[in-house]
Amino acid sequence: MRCAIGCRLAGFSLAGLIALSPAPAALSQTAVAPSAIPQAPAARRPNIVLILVDDAALMDFGAFGGEARTPHIDQLARSGAMFTNYHTSPLCSPSRAMLLTGVDNHRAGVATIEEILPPSQKDKRGYGLKIEPGVLTIADRLKAEGYRTLMAGKWHLGHGEGALPNSHGFDRSLALDASGADNWAPKPYMPYYTEAPWFEDGKPATMPKRFYSSDLLVDRLRTYIDEKPAGAQPFFAYLAFQAVHIPVQAPKAVSDRYKGRFDAGWAAMRAARNARAKSLGLIPPDAPTTGMPQDARAWEALTPEERAVYARAMEVYAGMLESMDASIGRLMRHLEDRGELDNTLFVVTSDNGPEFSDPVHAPGMNIWMPLNGYAWRLDGLGEPGSLNFIGRDWALALAAPSRLYKFYTTEGGLRVPLILSGPGVKAGARIGAPVFVTDVTPTLVDLAGATGNPAGAAMDGRSLRPVLNGEAKTVRADHEPVGIEVSGNAALFRGSLKITRVMPPVGDGQWRLYDLAVDPGETLDLARDRPELLREMLKDYAAYEARVGVAKLPPGYTTQQQLMANALGRQKGSIAVMAGAAVALVLAGLGFLLLRRKARR
Template sequence: MKLSLTATIKKCILLLVLYLCFGISQKAFAQVDPSQKNWPDRTVLPIEPYQKVGKVAPTIKGSDPIDWPKEISAPEGAPNVLLIMIDDVGFGATSTFGGPIPTPNFDALAANGLKYNRFHTTAVCSPSRAALITGRNHHTAATGIIMEFSTPFPGYNSLVPRSVATIGKILTDNGYGTAWFGKNHNVPDWQSTPAGPFNLWPTGLGFEYFYGFLGADAHQFRPALFEGTKPVDPYFKDGKVDPDYILDKDLADHAIHWIQTQKNVSPNKPFFAYYTPGTAHAPHQAPKEWIAKFKGKFDQGFDKQRIATYENQKKLGIIPADAKLAPTPADYQKWDKLSPGMKKVAAREMEVYAGMLAYCDYQIGRIIQSIKDLGQYDNTLVIFIMGDNGSSAEDPTGQGLTSEIGIMVNGEVDTEEFMLKNLDEFGGPWMAEHYSHSWAHAMNTPYQWDKKIASHLGGSRTGMVISWPARIKQVDQIRSQFTHITDIVPTILEAASIPQPTKVDGFDQTPMAGKSLVYSFDNANAPETHKTQYFEVIANRAFYKDGWMASTTPRNLPWQGHPVPSEDPVKDYKWELYDLTKDFTQSNDIAAKNPEKLKEMQAAFMEEAEKYKVFPFDDRYIDRVNPENRPNLNKGRTQFVFHEGTSRITEGMAPNMKNTSFSITAEVDVKAGQEGMIITQGGYFAGLALMLQKGKPTFSYAFSHYPNHKWTIQSPTALTAGKHTIVLNFDYSGGGVGKPAKATILVDGQKVAEGNIEKTVPSRFSADETLDVGEDFGTPVTRDYEVPFTFQGEIIKVTVDLKSN
């Protein structure tokens, strides 16, 4: 033993001498470098590149080569991911789930994948989108309500915490190429201008590329888009509006190009494309030829359509054969109560909606075909969510409306005469209509209630299809396990063999609430893993547990923009109870027969509500929209100075020129006859504009798109060449909101024109059009000029002064 030990010691000494004397490369020792054993640790992001240690001497000759740093790459075999989510599409809208609108590409994915008929969203837009990209409950992501209605409480402030990393960030840091196309609606209202900050924009949340819009909706023909953080206006061609432009096609074109570039340059690098076009949220707009495909298809009305869809769903096995058609609440419009003229209007509205959704499905088909053409389809995980919530019933009259902002938000009422006269304009750029709330209810068949009603399945349950040819072999089947929108991120991560991170950018991560759905791919009867889930939006509440669902009875209808808030939302809401194992459509309230079970479910909901920052309950809606309710760099500010080229200032950050007096002072330098926009806010459906028309100072104001809601005050004479000061004084009559005003134009201190504005905008100019200086984007305030109407002279500065009444 002593001789053996002595020999070993001698060998070690000899090796040490050889290393010190002859410079044996340290590369031999790099193989046992302890840091390499733990690389990559995908639970801590971002991941530093790993570099093996070699010998570095004062000279190249005395040094050994060192390997290049090894950048992180996705796990071997990780799939491409195409995540698709459509907007405001109910469970019973598409042909895939038994509805009347043909969606052949959605159908094809289902035939080559799996249909999930118990998939749930949060029941409203921004919350669903926050839950989708984070895997957490929407209140955990500080998005308990849409961004414009945020309040300071932790679950509602719209500032997504750094402890809640997105799927874009996780996949980018794990070696994926990542991009987001289409609707965002997850940027705080006061951070959505080109001035930033940008940390909560898609590129700030970890997505490498973004092409889309930030707000609740977009005009299909003239959208306000961003590429990254840069405003772009793709509907302009050679300085004019391109009559052939449409958003759905543009988004698909960009997605196809991005995917092709990814695979052309880095064929072995998987991509993650989040495609969420905003269709079919209002405004409902589509190419004329696609609307024409549905002429006469909905003349039977929404009541008969609901029954037809229900029967077809049973026939296709989408719902159980013994499932009941949930009752329609009595407050909904009945087809037979409409006049013959309004039946024509309502049918046309549904034709437009169907054309819009079918056209969107066609564009998605182009994206999928491009992936097939690249030879990437087999190893592409496609998750297609048909609806971020149920279809939208945000129409207060039951006859539909021609402008969501003008009618629902600002309180105007459409007339049958106007709607019939402009029937051919429906679906085009000069209408921003929304269909009847009863069409929405028909699109949510077989359930009751709609978008915003998180307590009931009509608001929360939508159709989903998952396709992955390389992995899913039991295709063209239905999966009926309870699933939730928070399950999508965990599903993607398991499919890619990537763990959920515990730390991102130095911030400890809140655990994900969702459960992976990979377990369901091979087994239709696998026990569901998402066993409990709370729901809450605008104080509408529900709790799911092991097949049971307790739900509050809605106090306010989906189309009530200004409901009377409850004094005590905890006590003022009645509760219902359903056994969904026997009652697939949530149609049989058994609360009276099971009082103890209901108490158990109510108590469990309150525990979850406290855990996930759901308190306080708040059933206000549009009344929350006042920008004074949110952080505002303009708070207390009464003077705003703008310069030429300032654009895309959102309503939350623009001077609040509603329900108050104000003045606009423009200093300009012109040549005789020059014209163009000085300053504008909003557009055709509600807005104001100070401009020169053929050299004449002109002020136009639109309460809505109705001809009798547009007023123009114009100087009789044009400006002479040189510098001038133009002042617009807007004297509000006061005494409430939306009251009349008097507008006066002065040039160089002399009054040149005045006129009355009989009705002013009380709540909102626009959901997508902004304040711009020196040109106009989107739609014009009146059709007396066309965008961009760029100012031909020089705007030295424009000052807006707000005045108290």
């Protein structure tokens, strides 16, 4: 008998328990709670909903120890499988390319993001920053198997004719063709963009003047789902939220639920998350952890006004997560009303770790923001017209128990949550095997019962079915390498071993070696003690670079400088118009003064 969502959420959620207790009991590695979603008959192909959160940290969901209330995501975690050793790429577009194709980002055509692409790489294969011909998305693959394919949310995988979702297997799509946008109105969030480019089915979309992004995306996806009667045809739906990407925005009433929750500051949050990571079994109880780095700002050194603004920024961040979760709940209820919830497989994950950028204090933003209807102040923070962000110090705290954050191939940039729940997934599973973003598409194709093998680039990932059903403890042998590279930041994994390189100005560009089984926080570099192992893994990485076609960066390259240069290049037209208008105003003013002087004579 089907259990209503209200029945499933009647008990305490993990988020609620965590909020009530500073040191929750460790979760079982094998079982959490009995399944509330009965398994669908094997002959009935499941619907699939792939939910991608933007810039969420490993511990942001309640089930993973987060502060925000995420009862619907937590329920999917309890009724399905939680992957606690899942790695993605450090940047959004490469991650999305790998997630949707099962192919390494360079082979897929999206080696990095256009905002930081140097001119010397633009003509290189894999750096076109759109999905390459012959690379199939999961929508392509499932559409060939008779699925309806639907999408709502951020795309950021290429522009123009032939690059948008309608050209990559999606029957219906509402897509944001940018790295982000305002959540309350169809407008850009940074000077790199002159507009918020929304497209529906490949054509410019007419957007409402006012909306909230999480609600809008779920509403549109529900409309697409309702275009066919329940059970008439299985569907695949890709729901790519703007939460919690900059600008961090949420309804005031939701943000207000977290008043005072973050008043102790970022060092206190990182310490609390480190402790919860151990009590929840995300890291070993004896694993070394670190606090805030020495160059972080001391919370106590901020003025009371600064502390109020930054604490409110995190209240809005939590509110944005809760609002997104509420929209997921509305989608689940809608599927339940259609009688399709029991036969829907859900995937929930993040594209990379938390965002550290501070756009507000970047050069020129004091001019750009008022011209585009933005302000940064405590009153109304996160509401319409507010360009809110959390910044580096909160990102360092959110990334606990890991090191650094988005953009970098440390665990803070790569290790994020992954949940699978629904038909074919055992309830209450906790899976600690190393798995990667390229494994998601082959897993979903497998669980969908796809039998065909359409022509296209071979996938790099592997199906997770063996670890999901308990047939195997790992997907890969410990000696099998998996490489990742984005704009010079790179890593290579072999079992629990990892080498990583962090580029300037945050890092020094040197390779370091860690054993994540005992040191998931990357606190002890083993490179000097195990030089032969480092050399072996560097050979593996060189082979990876050659196989996928990693292009060299120009001397002195940094992402920050390239972003500024590319943004100025994009804005040349508007800057010229603004300059021309300013000159015209000055000339008009001078002319007026000359006329007045002449009239007086």
